[in-house]
Amino acid sequence: MTTIDLTAIEAFALDRTVKGMPGDLSPIALRDIGKRGWNVLREDLPLPAAVMRESAIAHNSAWMRRYLEATGADIAPHGKTTMSPQLFARQVKDGAWAITIGSVEQLQVARQFGFQRLLLANQPVGAKSQRYIVEELKRHKQFDFYCFVDSVDLVRQLSAVARDGKLDRPIQVIIEGGFAGGRTGCRTLEEALAVARAVKAATPYLSLRGVGGYEGLLRRPAPDESAKVVDGFLTFLLDIALGCDREDLFGDGEIILTAGGTVFYDLVTRHFGAAKMSRPIRVVLRCGCYITHDSASYVAHFEQLRARNGWVDDLGPGPQAALEVWAYVQSRPEPGKALLTVGRRDISFDSAMPTPLKWLRPGPGVTAADLRPIGPDHVVTGLNDQHCHLKIPDTSPLAVGDMVAFGISHPCTTFDKWQVISVVDDDYNVVSAIRTFF
The missing domain is CATH 2.40.37.20 (D-serine dehydratase-like domain)
Incomplete structure (x- = not known):
């Protein structure tokens, strides 16, 4: 192990x-x-x-633990923020459910130092990267890996590599929802469900484990406008998850709902935490910058979070x-x-x-x-x-x-x-x- x-x-x-x-x-x-x-x-x-x-790091870690306990959410902090396995280990010790990474290169670093549960919040494309994932899953049975998919083409590629590599357990995938003008992710419910059906058809090489996205780019000049747009996007992600649930497209295990950078994670916990589906749900935030915070942009964003959620003051002084x-x-x-x-x-x-x-x-x-x-x-x-x-x-x-x-x-x-x-x-x-x- x-x-x-x-x-x-x-x-x-x-x-x-x-x-x-x-x-x-x-x-x-x-x-x-x-x-x-x-x-x-x-x-x-x-x-x-x-x-x-050191005192600020410890303060921020403790504050986030209190927030997660209050909301029932889990966290898979985005490792791309620090790319420091020492800080990853500290976050895991603090109770992180997983470590998020943004590329297969980052995945290789995390695996080099023995991190077991990793969420690639991106699409793994390219034969070399896909074969690495398959071989790593074959070599290490305790390796618990998840990745985003947003196209039938990628589903076919991943399933073919898993089949050709004689992988004896499925690659766990998460349907990514996106928005017009944004980054990756399915733009419509119909597109997302088509990808989910392709994953189901790729059994036993792939298994659909959840739905995710990234809302952090949906910023508008006014905080209320930003919150409204983010709310709409999160509703879209839930619609994808509910559609997959109705069609019984999810694989075995709990349903993972994941979003939440370091700006709007309160909206994510509010939306996803209230979702009702046919099996247990795990809400996974991916905030990366909470552990260090900053002296400008995240200060302003946290004040907006406080304005939306007065109860967070009960958690004590905010991040430093x-x-x-x-x-x-x-x-x-x-x-x-x-x-x-x-x-x-x-x-x-x-x-x-x-x-x-x-x-x-x-x-x-x-x-x-x-x-x-x-x-x-x-x-x-x-x-x-x-x-x-x-x-x-x-x-x-x-x-x-x-x-x-x-x-x-x-x-x-x-x-x-x-x-x-x-x-x-x-x-x-x-x-x-x-x-x-x-």
């Missing part, structure tokens, strides 16, 4: 070629980074440096930003402008520009108590590969050599810029590190 094994990650050699590590570092195992006594504020690490605050990227002020070349040592290679910018959070003037004896907030009059106006353009007021205290912490918007595209990210306590002591596999 395969079990989660992070030994190879813990033994990974950190040296000066790893981004974020000191230039005088003799190779050490990643597991030993917390023994070095490093502190970000004492300048023990070169900047830029991405760090995660765990991910920060630190940089130096490197130049004050003209009035009203500072340049900092962070850029597109280091920090996300696809959703919104980084948010300056706090600053510190390094020196002997400085601690977290010396951190000072940066006001909203300090604004990032642009990023180059290695430079951040910061608009500052005439009264700004920032000087060359000062340290600035940035909050990010959209964690996914900060994680993918770092092979190793240090984990710090609230005093910014480095206590551990995670490795990513992008």
Whole structure:
């Protein structure tokens, strides 16, 4: 039986070629980074440096557990957010039903480290990828795999590969519903039912286990408009599931209903949690960014969630930003402008520009108590590969050599810029590190 094994990650050699590590570092195992006594504020690490605050990660994990207990839903957090098997393992330990992945490449990473239940929220296309899935299912009987399908063509391809590979158990598939102008997914009920009937006809090589989709792209200028459009899409997904149930198209086991990115998961639990079918239902959310949250877009989205669901305040303070990227002020070349040592290679910018959070003037004896907030009059106006353009007021205290912490918007595209990210306590002591596999 395969079990989660992070030994190879813990033994990974950190040296000066790893981004974020000191230039005088003799190779050490990643597991030993917390023994070095490093502190970000004492300048023990070169900047830029991405760090995660351990207290915020723990807070976010506990908050999500309370939410799931209150709603009866399960979670299969999307691994593409962090691509860190160490964080996957933490999420599984916290009770995650599965880990979601977005590609067969990501599936290979998760399987390398022994993750048993994986949901590919995408279509597995291409002979090499399809054969890998079949062979992995044959080699490991405990491997519990699910994937999306949205066409009769793909159903035929998957069933043929399973048949030719002499797979002795079915590939478990989930019909994906979509919407016009969106990504993958069946656009109509008739199309979805045709795919489901093809899956049924492909027995014993395929088994229909549920219905899913992704609602996160259905955003409108006004929150109420967004909620209304998302509600309509979720109703469509339920119509697919109800139609499949009426025609007895589902395979053995409970019916899986899955959606829910990190924006509208409350609407998913509300809709799917009230569904009635001929057999038990498992509602599976796929929020990926809850564990790190952010300092911009998800802050606003969570406030909208609170407005829709006043009861979540009973769960305690909401998610906190765990991910920060630190940089130096490197130049004050003209009035009203500072340049900092962070850029597109280091920090996300696809959703919104980084948010300056706090600053510190390094020196002997400085601690977290010396951190000072940066006001909203300090604004990032642009990023180059290695430079951040910061608009500052005439009264700004920032000087060359000062340290600035940035909050990010959209964690996914900060994680993918770092092979190793240090984990710090609230005093910014480095206590551990995670490795990513992008």
